[in-house]
Amino acid sequence: MQVSIEIATWTQNNHGLFDYESKDLKITKIIVENSMYLILNKDVVEQSKTQNEKCIGKINFENGQIYYYSNPKFIDSYVKLDPKYKQQLQVGELFKFGRIEYFISELNIGDKVQIAEDHYNLDRHIKSDKNKVTRQCKFCLMEDLEQVEDPANPYLTNLCGCQGHMSYVHYQCLKLWINFSNRITRKQTQNTVQYNWNQALECEICKVPLPARVYIENQKQPLQLIQVDKMDGSYIILEQITRQDNLSKSLIFIHAFGTNLISIGRGHISEVRCQDISVSRNHAHISFNNDNWWIQDQKSKFGTLRIIPDKLLIDDEVKEIQIGRVLLKIKLI
Ligand SMILES: [Zn+2]
Ligand SMILES: [Zn+2]
Structure with missing residues (x-):
């Protein structure tokens, strides 16, 4: 089992869009027979056994199947949905x-x-810092004198850049302010x-x-x-x-x-x-x-x-994968 990859490279920066009908493309083709990194060198995608900082993805042979791995630390990969199928x-x-x-x-x-x-x-991930100071909600101005908190209406802090006592707000007060x-x-x-x-x-x-x-x-x-x-x-x-x-x-x-x-x-x-x-x-x-x-x-x-967060199985359908200004058409041969 091996894969053939038809590679189309758009020669200009495309602002995240790939014009599939454009004629201004450089087209090459490679056959991949083992696990290989795909490296973008100027306008050309090459296969390599070693990874470097221009690695756009990887073809991996594992357990009798072949996967495409994305490299989101460098650049995102997306699979183009085939209009023929849901x-x-x-x-x-x-x-x-x-x-x-x-x-x-x-x-x-x-x-x-x-x-x-x-x-x-x-999303915002915050710590609950009970008992440190007296908290006062900046919307309703209520203080939590008894240090007991209603679990359905906790004090939130450090949601924005406001510091000190201006950083506290009741969940319900903020929600009301946002929605109404x-x-x-x-x-x-x-x-x-x-x-x-x-x-x-x-x-x-x-x-x-x-x-x-x-x-x-x-x-x-x-x-x-x-x-x-x-x-x-x-x-x-x-x-x-x-x-x-x-x-x-x-x-x-x-x-x-x-x-x-x-x-x-x-x-x-x-x-x-x-x-x-x-x-x-x-x-x-x-x-x-x-x-x-x-x-x-x-x-x-x-x-x-659709973004490829980690890997995509290469099966009998041709897969079109877009990575910046590169389009890969991958199929099993
Ligand atoms: Zn409040
Ligand atoms: Zn603020």
Whole structure:
């Protein structure tokens, strides 16, 4: 067993977009017969037994199968979804529609809620520092004189850049301030409820951005700062993020009651609209079927890309993998 890799290199910086129809490409081909690192040398991808700082990924032969390994410390790798097939959605997956990034932050099939780990440093992780000083909530000005804390309404600290007694806030007071003061627009459609940040969600005093979730030390479940009205039954939460700034920008709650085909795109008929030129009018569809959530690309111009956090099995289908300005078409031969 070996793999053939057709390599297309876009000669200019492409700002994270790969124009699949472009003619301005350098195309080469390699055959990989053993485990090898893939090294980007100027515009050429070469295979090598040793890794260096320009390693974009690796082909690995293990237990009778062949995998592609990404090297996210250097550069992210994405697999392009084949528009011919639906792909099952998993919690924690990150997709790119054009330049726009979405993350499956919560997924529920049946009655088991799965919450994604904080892979992309979007959440705030804080320590609980009881008993150190008298804490006063900067919203309601109440002090915790008895040092007893309501577990449903803990004091949060170090969420933003505010120091000293200005750093304390009740969870419920902050949540109220975020959700009921015109900072978030709630829009309901047939299959979704969409929560868009009207303005940057940030501390009014120090202007540090606020997260959608907070984890308190030693607590497994995060505290949600966005009030999402969840309905019974299966759902997913699609979260638009910018990883560059470690920020969430909107939450889209998708339930399984409606027409069961949710279109994502730039066009006005799309239920989830992305106003970005890199998103196609009808870019991808999400659906719920056979107790699972699915996604299918709709032959979009820049593709629906799923991040490869670690490895991807190379099977009988050709895999198109995008890494910066490089596109690999990998197949078994
Ligand atoms: Zn308070
Ligand atoms: Zn602040």
